[in-house]
Amino acid sequence: xxxxxxxxxxxxxxxxxQVGDRRVLLALSGGVDSSTLAxxxxxxxxxxxxxxxxDQGFMRKGEPERLVKLFLEQFHIPVEYINASDRFIxxxxxxxxxxxxxxxxGYEFINVFESESKRLGPFDFLAQGTLYPDVIESADxxxxxxxxxxxxxxxxxxxxxxxxxxxxxxTLIEPLRMLFKDEVRKVGTALGLPEExxxxxxxxxxxxxxxxxxxxxxDRLEILRxxxxxxxxxxxRSGSYHDLWQAFAVLLPTIRSVGVMGDQRTYAYPIxxxxxxxxxxxxxxxxxxxxxxxxxxxxxxxxxVKGVNRVVLDITSKPPGTIEWE
Ligand code: XMP
Numbered sequence: 001x002x003x004x005x006x007x008x009x010x011x012x013x014x015x016x017x018q019v020g021d022r023r024v025l026l027a028l029s030g031g032v033d034s035s036t037l038a039x040x041x042x043x044x045x046x047x048x049x050x051x052x053x054x055d056q057g058f059m060r061k062g063e064p065e066r067l068v069k070l071f072l073e074q075f076h077i078p079v080e081y082i083n084a085s086d087r088f089i090x091x092x093x094x095x096x097x098x099x100x101x102x103x104x105x106g107y108e109f110i111n112v113f114e115s116e117s118k119r120l121g122p123f124d125f126l127a128q129g130t131l132y133p134d135v136i137e138s139a140d141x142x143x144x145x146x147x148x149x150x151x152x153x154x155x156x157x158x159x160x161x162x163x164x165x166x167x168x169x170x171t172l173i174e175p176l177r178m179l180f181k182d183e184v185r186k187v188g189t190a191l192g193l194p195e196e197x198x199x200x201x202x203x204x205x206x207x208x209x210x211x212x213x214x215x216x217x218x219d220r221l222e223i224l225r226x227x228x229x230x231x232x233x234x235x236x237r238s239g240s241y242h243d244l245w246q247a248f249a250v251l252l253p254t255i256r257s258v259g260v261m262g263d264q265r266t267y268a269y270p271i272x273x274x275x276x277x278x279x280x281x282x283x284x285x286x287x288x289x290x291x292x293x294x295x296x297x298x299x300x301x302x303x304x305v306k307g308v309n310r311v312v313l314d315i316t317s318k319p320p321g322t323i324e325w326e
Contacts, residue, residue, distance in 0.1 A: 002183075008043075026052065035193055036187055040191060052080045053080065056108070062229075087112065092209060105209060132178055201241070201244065202246060212253060213251065235275075249273060255269065257309065259309035270308070271310070273294070273312070275313075
């Protein structure tokens with residue numbers, strides 16, 4: 001029978017046998033899969049593991065700092081922090097097509113990954129947080145050339161931090177490949193990962209770049225970061241964080257509407273609130289959150305976020321909508 005402890009024991013033994021005294025590289029995203037993997041590998045092989053966190057500049061406010069601090073100071077697992085935001089911003093400059101945007105971010109991730117792994121290496125192994133659903137799905141799916149990730153039905157090309165760069169010569173280590181998501185959470189918890197990571201809402205690989213509809217610019221990122229922070233703060237405060245699959249803000253920077261503030265006319269961008277419930281992200285329903293919560297979020301965003309004068313609510317389920325807007 002499967003128990004968390006027996007799984008960890010067995011996985012640690014296998015990893016040690018496979019790796020010996022060689023070195024392993026892991027791309028950390030801050031999500032539950034790559035974080036659990038980092039804990040497991042660190043337990044097994046200690047400083048033969050190198051964790052690399054590539055900041056593409058599309059993370060939420062305070063997130064890169066928080067992640068690095070958690071790993072260094074609380075978990076005592078070293079992380080190589082790579083700030084590549086200039087490179088990613090340059091890649092998406094002028095790009096408005098969602099697929100093109102995703103592809104460019106995916107390619108740039110591979111470029112940065114390649115050069116940084118050379119700089120920090122050499123490495124013998126690449127660790128990936130592949131889960132069982134990815135393994136069983138792989139039978140009749142395609143590999144997305146942009147991201148190296150298996151995609152089932154190509155509605156959006158997915159980009160995952162840790163997605164295998166197709167032409168890198170590493171041997172793969174995938175200790176989580178027999179686990180479902182809920183089992184990963186249990187393993188992560190048993191290894192000491194805090195709830196903050198284990199119960200975190202999903203966040204897409206391309207990050208805020210796919211929540212700015214149209215061209216991504218530093219100014220737009222700043223607006224969205226500020227709005228997103230308010231959504232997160234208020235959803236947390238209301239106690240509904242764990243009831244929601246995701247709750248986030250989307251910026252429509254090509255639309256402006258008229259408003260009034262004090263006795264001044266305003267002409268600024270709308271923020272869309274996207275809040276959904278879901279079991280697995282494949283289907284989703286818009287969340288019936290309390291009006292009070294909507295009211296607080298709306299008031300705070302319009303008052304506190306410069307450049308925004310209107311907040312609207314997305315009430316589309318998936319299907320026919322998708323959770324993200326791009
Ligand atoms: P959609 O928008 O397709 O999203 O309904 C379904 C779930 O997947 C997340 N998502 C991503 N996750 N890389 C990821 O790791 C991606 O490129 C990506 N795109 C969407 C989305 O946040 C939702 O939870």
